[in-house]
Amino acid sequence: MGKVLEIKNITKYFGNFKALDDLSLSLNEAEILGYLGPNGSGKTTTIKIILDLIRATSGTIEIFRKSSKNTNLTHQYIGYVPSEPTFWPNLSVKETLHFLASLHQNYDLSYQNELIKSFDLDLNKKVRELSRGNRQKIAIISALSTRAKLLILDEPSTGLDPLMENIFRDQIIKAKNNGQSIFFSSHILEEVDALCDHVAILKKGKLIEYGSLEKLKHLRASKIEASFSSDNELPKFNNISGITNLRYDKNKLSLNITQNENLVLEQILKHKPIRVYCSPTSLEDVFLSYYQKD
Numbered sequence: 001m002g003k004v005l006e007i008k009n010i011t012k013y014f015g016n017f018k019a020l021d022d023l024s025l026s027l028n029e030a031e032i033l034g035y036l037g038p039n040g041s042g043k044t045t046t047i048k049i050i051l052d053l054i055r056a057t058s059g060t061i062e063i064f065r066k067s068s069k070n071t072n073l074t075h076q077y078i079g080y081v082p083s084e085p086t087f088w089p090n091l092s093v094k095e096t097l098h099f100l101a102s103l104h105q106n107y108d109l110s111y112q113n114e115l116i117k118s119f120d121l122d123l124n125k126k127v128r129e130l131s132r133g134n135r136q137k138i139a140i141i142s143a144l145s146t147r148a149k150l151l152i153l154d155e156p157s158t159g160l161d162p163l164m165e166n167i168f169r170d171q172i173i174k175a176k177n178n179g180q181s182i183f184f185s186s187h188i189l190e191e192v193d194a195l196c197d198h199v200a201i202l203k204k205g206k207l208i209e210y211g212s213l214e215k216l217k218h219l220r221a222s223k224i225e226a227s228f229s230s231d232n233e234l235p236k237f238n239n240i241s242g243i244t245n246l247r248y249d250k251n252k253l254s255l256n257i258t259q260n261e262n263l264v265l266e267q268i269l270k271h272k273p274i275r276v277y278c279s280p281t282s283l284e285d286v287f288l289s290y291y292q293k294d
């Protein structure tokens with residue numbers, strides 16, 4: 001598999017403020033990378049450097065093995081959805097799409113028309129009349145219609161309602177199956193969980209986790225909840241490692257566990273529970289725990 005994007009040791013200062021700290025990551029052909037991080041962690045800064053809209057303080061980026069600074073070469077490979085799409089307020093949606101189409105050599109008009117229908121976009125409205133979500137649709141439709149080998153999407157589902165979010169996801173999967181690579185930033189964990197092969201988690205400009213989604217899923221815990229009849233003694237879990245958030249509440253208990261689930265369950269069963277629930281903690285729990293610990 002060929003490398004589509006290779007970011008090497010990027011550091012970015014804004015004055016004395018270090019927005020990105022020695023960032024390295026890469027993206028292969030037909031791969032989706034979810035770029036996660038809370039607000040202000042440096043996602044948009046990274047994307048602007050990839051696009052050469054701003055320059056890094058140090059480090060290099062290659063897009064299809066060419067320096068990202070050669071925008072005349074690299075941009076023919078890129079479809080881009082900015083984090084805050086702004087268009088000409090007095091143009092209609094139709095005129096806007098027509099203009100955006102003229103910027104790309106391989107723009108696929110029939111695919112564009114299919115997308116306009118799927119996203120239910122009204123072509124006759126003026127851009128100034130559009131809601132945030134409908135402006136977002138223009139940006140998504142024009143980026144997808146380039147059929148670019150590399151799609152760079154900065155929080156692309158901002159403003160989309162759940163129905164449109166699903167349509168967006170379907171199209172991203174289609175793009176991947178079509179051999180395109182997708183780099184998208186998000187703070188919506190569920191979306192990343194649903195779409196990505198690889199995940200990079202950024203915190204205050206530093207990459208704190210990077211790998212396949214599968215690998216990160218191992219960080220997930222199981223949640224176990226059990227209830228007992230009121231005269232039963234509740235189990236204790238001394239000497240069992242991997243337990244967090246252990247709570248006792250009257251005749252119920254709940255805990256999170258990353259290992260030794262069988263020992264915990266054995267202990268619970270000895271105390272004759274009325275009910276036991278086991279469920280995976282969400283990816284969200286994993287990320288929240290990252291963001292909260294300092």
Ligand SMILES: Nc1ncnc2c1ncn2[C@@H]1O[C@H](COP(=O)(O)OP(=O)(O)O)[C@@H](O)[C@H]1O
Nearest residue numbers: 014017019037038039040041042043044045046
């Ligand atoms: N042009 C700029 N000048 C100074 N600071 C900036 C500039 N652009 C971004 N920053 C700062 O860099 C950090 C990362 O911002 P950004 O990349 O937009 O984060 P994200 O997209 O993850 O929300 C923030 O603290 C932001 O205030």
Ligand SMILES: [Mg+2]
Nearest residue numbers: 043044045083
């Ligand atoms: Mg941003």
